[in-house]
Amino acid sequence: MKFRWPHRNHAKAIAERQAYLRALPQMEQSGQEIFSWSLGPERLASFQECLTGEMVLPVGVIGPLVIDMGIYERDEAHQLQEIGRHADRVFVPVAHTEGGLSESMLRGMRVIDLAGGVKTWLLQDEMTRDCAFVFSTAAEAVRLARWCAQEESHLKAWINNPDHQDKGAVRAAISRHAQLLRIRTRVVGPVCHVLYGFDTQEACGPNMMTRNAYALNEYIVNALSSEGLVPHQIFLEANLGGDKKPSYEYFAGGHGKTVVAEVVLPDDVVARHLHTTPQGLQMLEWVGLHGAHASGMQSFGFTPASAIAAIFAATGQDLGMVGTSSMAQATVSRTPEGTAFSITLGGIEVGTVGGGTQLPHAQQYLQMMQCQGPGSSKRLAQIIGASALALEISAAASMASRGSENFFRTHWQRGGLR
């Protein structure tokens, strides 16, 4: 009989797994940190199955990040409106092992501070789930697409109203936290992709939108069957939803929070603190943008993923979303006041509740950034956008020095001589 590995997290199962792994011959000469606990299984068992231990990452905190960010609410038409702005000084936790990264981000934050701070805006806040309705013919798929266009407002009223009588069996499954913003469709042969766009509030939201998409699908199937339109199959996600795979479709927004961050650096700050020139920075941007284009790179930036990953790891975000959340378009340009740096991050997929954000350390790091309660996910996304910009500035400056000596030296020293 095949050996079966237990997946449950009761004490006995955890002990069995640990014992089995300890007994592997290769573990004899190994340290035992992976079998001891800092937090303990009772605080970790709810996060994943097959628990055996922990992973400890070093965390640095960098700041202050001087930031002027927007405060947003949706109007009656579900449009995001900026209802105010808020200036703050934030300390940002980063969990990573890339020598030089924290120092580089710190340098970026320092020049931002010297320039009076970074400004951020939230342009869009939406999570999309793509459910594929498979028919025999495009004729049927077109019919569903038209039906959705006509019924969009009814579908929104139905799913978004918690007291709607007509929800029946799926009622329990519907999350009140995911508000349906819009429905788009895409016909690909006999398949009609129905793209549900949700506001998932303080959560990143993949689970809650899956639940509500499921309920909407039930509603649609019931409504269509009376018209003789019955799909053979429905897939709850069929790749037009953008989950964890970078795509052009969501480069501009629609899967996470679309944030713009900008700072204008006076020339003397560039000279004294970044040790380069505005011309050098512009030249680098021009060469790098053409390079990105030549490379078939969807994003343009220097290294936003480094900042995104480090903050995601510290705050318990889903690390599988690092690639999608790092899709970016950065700019360097001249203004009368100095050199403007901006970055647009198309879809930062973050939450302040649910998932890994409930980890003890994550909770405390979120608290440190005052990212708890209503509006906190929008605040967090803006802090992340601003932090990514800080890194862009510093990394670009290192690269823009002649022969990239600074960049080289930093990596050589910090990365060690290997």
Next chain:
Amino acid sequence: MKFRWPHRNHAKAIAERQAYLRALPQMEQSGQEIFSWSLGPERLASFQECLTGEMVLPVGVIGPLVIDMGIYERDEAHQLQEIGRHADRVFVPVAHTEGGLSESMLRGMRVIDLAGGVKTWLLQDEMTRDCAFVFSTAAEAVRLARWCAQEESHLKAWINNPDHQDKGAVRAAISRHAQLLRIRTRVVGPVCHVLYGFDTQEACGPNMMTRNAYALNEYIVNALSSEGLVPHQIFLEANLGGDKKPSYEYFAGGHGKTVVAEVVLPDDVVARHLHTTPQGLQMLEWVGLHGAHASGMQSFGFTPASAIAAIFAATGQDLGMVGTSSMAQATVSRTPEGTAFSITLGGIEVGTVGGGTQLPHAQQYLQMMQCQGPGSSKRLAQIIGASALALEISAAASMASRGSENFFRTHWQRGGLR
């Protein structure tokens, strides 16, 4: 005077940072785990600047992953040759907080076991650094491109020979571990991008290839100046190198390890353990592949990034590389023996030495997978490819059930009712 945050990691600086953060008003009602230590600063201080504490992630171990993997060496022409194969049972550590993920990967590994194991191949193993030589005109850039084509073998002999007399001042900077495999060029107007492809052996290698690229640039500048060809500027990386940003250029290989993993599942295994049908799985693949195409998605797969990120986090890999390392093309097809599942991961960027792999837990998890010593990075990459395939199989099966009930149920239960 502006407050300046210290970046060094001596005891006093760490204590100062901790004290400052503890004193923030919002930290009063917070827990204090982020200021206590499991491993302690002495074991973490070398990994990043600005250290203040730790992040603890839960780790599960799943397996056995029954795998038949290739063993590779380079021939004299630097071509990768498979010199043998090796069958093994591996237990894989995953650090993440996505409810259901470990169990799903475990299910995938179980059906792989029932099908006799997964086979993996390493097709390419190369890390590329793109140095941009900026001239005034394309005429000059074309000259450099031609020069590189002619001098490629000399450049390789020079950089790859540790005893070469002629290395001068840059000699100390050159890493013996990064072997230059080839040089390509790309002319974009007045810029000649020189793409150095390295074998970085057991390291992921961004730093060592930066060092050797720097030395090569010095060599080129010296050689060209005698011909009157002088670049205005050299950038050590200009976006054709693929660092941390997914690109088509490296979708097929050239920035990390290109791994193919495959298993053929008998129909009864699909029916009994995956609760779906070969036809359902093929239909899902077809709909999802068209969906990916419609979405402008470079990759095609279901959720490789989830598996990649979880193993990366457990083994101390660079989390900023999750997006690039997850570029994938998966297939589902019919064979006389059952349903074939494959995945090609274009560039898994991993090492078993250097960087975060030196973290105590990472070392032990690598040890658990016997990923230490010569050949270990190739082994690790194949384990990752096979693990990603296990997740693809299980996730696809959940999705392929009618109405995706399994997928929904898994996410609902595991993800909690939020």
Next chain:
Amino acid sequence: MKFRWPHRNHAKAIAERQAYLRALPQMEQSGQEIFSWSLGPERLASFQECLTGEMVLPVGVIGPLVIDMGIYERDEAHQLQEIGRHADRVFVPVAHTEGGLSESMLRGMRVIDLAGGVKTWLLQDEMTRDCAFVFSTAAEAVRLARWCAQEESHLKAWINNPDHQDKGAVRAAISRHAQLLRIRTRVVGPVCHVLYGFDTQEACGPNMMTRNAYALNEYIVNALSSEGLVPHQIFLEANLGGDKKPSYEYFAGGHGKTVVAEVVLPDDVVARHLHTTPQGLQMLEWVGLHGAHASGMQSFGFTPASAIAAIFAATGQDLGMVGTSSMAQATVSRTPEGTAFSITLGGIEVGTVGGGTQLPHAQQYLQMMQCQGPGSSKRLAQIIGASALALEISAAASMASRGSENFFRTHWQRGGLR
């Protein structure tokens, strides 16, 4: 003094150019068809400057294309509504020199006929112009984006109402034929791209939308200046408009007519007339779709550009738009009634008035297809979509035969032995 080539088309200038070219030494041994006229300069002089003669392409006509197409009108909210359907038999002119192409399209139309005809739908009909407003900072660009969101309905009312008092100096420039449908914006650093989507009715419309975009820009500049928001520069087109360059942005629609065409072929038609099997066709589609994905190909299809180019050349369309108008996603799938073939063409950029459609031959070919008068551009686009599908079917069938013998034989025989 430098020789200057005259660009005007009066008789003397044409004669001068012809005389000069005739006198070139290399023209001595050449034929003289390029200096003689079939239509004559008086009928051609208005189409382009520097006229010297003609180009004569062979035209074939193929049919009947049995088609069931939609008839569309916009409702008050500018949404396209299908108000009826119309069945027809059409003969399609194709100007090209690719041996085998006409015969292949004819075979496709024949099997469509045997299957009862092809159905087409128009999903979207819009031409977009992207005007870039360049500011100093992203802060200003965000302001314009918000302003546009608020003022969209006013801008539409102003530009779409021919009698609007307030149009001032630009009034004469505004085309009544281009109706503004919607305004989107995209902030890229200090630049706000304003994307105007127009219905250009029977014209392809690039010129009329340029004129109206120019007028709208004037309006916006005036309105903003009172708020102290003044762009440094406005570019009338800045690459987010999709002109003549394929892009993901318009793969799904928004730059031309989005047409879906579909036919279901019974198995006996596939066997007897296409000499292949449904399984062979599905296998080809699967391999080709994965191949397209691996290739970084935006479109998926076999050879839509061949059909598009041939009909464009015969009907006087802009041949520079062949690439963009050929963006396609084709599908092959099984239904109870046989094998379903579909193609979606994201943006067929055609007109039946204006530009090259005024050429004598083009006029007559359009007449042959009854593509004149109101609704004719929508009709033409659907005929093109259906014709492209006919070619896809026949070309796929040739390719799907074992070893692609049919495809090879066709190209060998028709293409000549070179």
Next chain:
Amino acid sequence: MKFRWPHRNHAKAIAERQAYLRALPQMEQSGQEIFSWSLGPERLASFQECLTGEMVLPVGVIGPLVIDMGIYERDEAHQLQEIGRHADRVFVPVAHTEGGLSESMLRGMRVIDLAGGVKTWLLQDEMTRDCAFVFSTAAEAVRLARWCAQEESHLKAWINNPDHQDKGAVRAAISRHAQLLRIRTRVVGPVCHVLYGFDTQEACGPNMMTRNAYALNEYIVNALSSEGLVPHQIFLEANLGGDKKPSYEYFAGGHGKTVVAEVVLPDDVVARHLHTTPQGLQMLEWVGLHGAHASGMQSFGFTPASAIAAIFAATGQDLGMVGTSSMAQATVSRTPEGTAFSITLGGIEVGTVGGGTQLPHAQQYLQMMQCQGPGSSKRLAQIIGASALALEISAAASMASRGSENFFRTHWQRGGLR
């Protein structure tokens, strides 16, 4: 019985088709140019089936294009070597109906002349055919990939040697004009794509490379069968070959001729003849490049397809290749001597023999440009690259004027008031 449209081109069939079409009710009030002949069926019948008449396009000739172009030969390793350079003044025929286009290209050529001429280089010259070998498993596909890597030199020797004894039955099918340059492979699950790269000399070459690919496939199948490796199916083209569909794979070269063209314009030429400033041109390039990136546009340029299509139409090239042949990356940059403009066209797919180039007018236009005989296709490609650059310069200058007034005025006047 279904009516069947004849496809042959003997006199009776042509007459029958004409008579049928003339009798269509809608043709009564139409002109009859499409049924009369300028060249006559005897000179056109070999180009396509279903012939019924002609299409007459207006042709302008513009010039002189002052060009300094490379002369190339392959060395023994098949590498393209520049063996000399050649300066010339060329007059370029353009067939199109876009008002303002000829005049704009003429303006571009004039400023090129004033700047001392344009320089061009040919960086690559290769046509690729992708044959897909379909197996049951990736294991088999990997085996073929390895076999191809080992046998590449034998395969080249076999196909490229016209006297090779061992060619057997396929010998007659092999074209001596297509020389195999290299073989690459790409494994996608159970499919091994074999990418044959050919030098097709003076022909564009799709047919000749299809024939030789077919012969190579036969050779491979025979060789592999002795090793027990038998594909289920071979597709002669499976979308990694880049035919008529723009792809990233061939953006950088490998499907046609890769040409770079460059000119440096002195500031006074920009001011006096282009009525703009270097700064304005650079700003436009920056905004447009970011716009292209934001748009998911593979190419970057202003309107290369307009020039490509017009020269293709005049010289009998395949108009279905306009999209692929227009893939471009253009640059604008500053040099001490003025503003450098460059364009790289990744794959210009042209020939001077075969296909539509045999049309009487095409022959004469090619003669006018002295594009006949050995090396003529390389010459033609460089002329096309230079002409595209001329248009880029002029179109960019129109756009770069404040508010794009010039661009607007040109299009308004030339395009007519519609």
